[in-house]
Amino acid sequence: MKILLSFRAALALSLAAALLTLAAPARAEKRVALVIGNNDYKHVPKLQKAVNDARTMGDTLKQLGFSVMVAKNQTRQAFSETLLAFDAAVGPGDTAFFFYAGHGFEIAGQNFLLPTDVPAASEGQEELVRDASVLADRIIERLQNKNVRTAILVFDACRNNPFERSGTRALAGGGGLAPMTQLPEGVFSVFSAGPRQTALDRLSNNDNNPNSVFTRTFAKELLQPGENLVQVAQHTRRMVSEMAETVNHKQIPVYFDQMVDDVFLNGVAKGEPTVAKPAAPPQQVAALPPVSVPRTAPSNDSVNAPIAMFSRHNGGWTVVFSIADPTLGISWRMGEAGEFRETGFIDTLDPRTRKRMPNPSIELAADAPAATIQVRYVDASGELQGPFPIKFDPEAVLI
Secondary structure, eight states: OHHHHHHHHHHHHHHHHHHHHHHSOOOOOOEEEEEEEOOOOSSSOOOSSHHHHHHHHHHHHHHTTOEEEEEESOOHHHHHHHHHHHHHHOOTTOEEEEEEEEEEEEETTEEEEOOTTOOOOOTTOHHHHHHHSEEHHHHHHHHHHTTOSEEEEEEEEEOSOTTTOOSOTTSOOSOOOOOOOOOOTTEEEEESSOTTOOOOSOSSTTOOOSSOHHHHHHHHHHTSTTOBHHHHHHHHHHHHHHHHHTTTOOOOOEEEEOOSSOOBSSOOOSSOOOOOOOOOOHHHHOSSOOOOOOOOOOTTOOTTOOEEEEEEETTEEEEEEEOSSOEEEEEEEESSSSOOEEOOEEEEEETTTTEEEEOOEEEEOTTOOSEEEEEEEEETTSOEEEEEEEEEOHHHHHO
């Protein structure tokens, strides 16, 4: 009898424990961020705004619900200890955000983030830099090992060679950071400038903004409600590029997207994104048979310049661009002035880039007058190509 009671008691305890386990709330997904700014370099040129950039990003991410760790002027040992603390703070299913402002350097296609005590190095001493720096890819691996759901990495790093010439991130030079094109699923990375470009600290000597051109723009864009990460990156790219052009400088931020779903950091979109839809099959909408005309060759006669097909239907005109190069984004405008508009993306992966394909089509009104469509695109290396002129003449097309 005592044995039976003991068995029943044990069974009851087991059932109670199981029910408590089921009733216990699942681990809540967190938003965790680490922002690092390095100004005070000892053996390579000092920077002026990296620490301010980190502080601004930290404040921005706090407004978006992130638990934020801010670190500044990190030596190699301090950098390692900070990354260990970041490791401990994130867990499965979390959204992890890593921001770095400071010197960066590329060696044999790998990106290294430079601590403040990185030694001066000369030709043939690449291993000295490797051993004294932090490999950017390793940060991604560590976050993947923690099974985070989303990893966002943003680099506002100088793209000139700190070992060759002195100055700030605004000065030109060789070297730079390599594009991170082979990212694992769930990772999104943003660079403040494209390959072989330098990131501006300021637009002029009278520019008193405490942040770099990229960070001041990106931080504001992150707070825009209803924008997903891709939209944030695209809008930042356009605005930074346009600001840099005002001082005859080329700086086009690039992003690399391996997200499965759209990620919204400041609220989901209230409706479907307003992007141009892929061209429908002509037999479904055409009132007139689809016709096409070749693009007039642009003045630079680039072999990779886009061509276009024009289709007339009841609702107006569909223009489909054909670009030989693998592309990461397409934008356009009518005429020689005005802002370029992104075409958006379609739900198809391009096997050449392993990213979503840019939408190749746009819609024009039925009464659109003859004009020149200016088209530009971002190639697989992150370089902006164009703009290329394409003649749109409704009367000629219908003849």
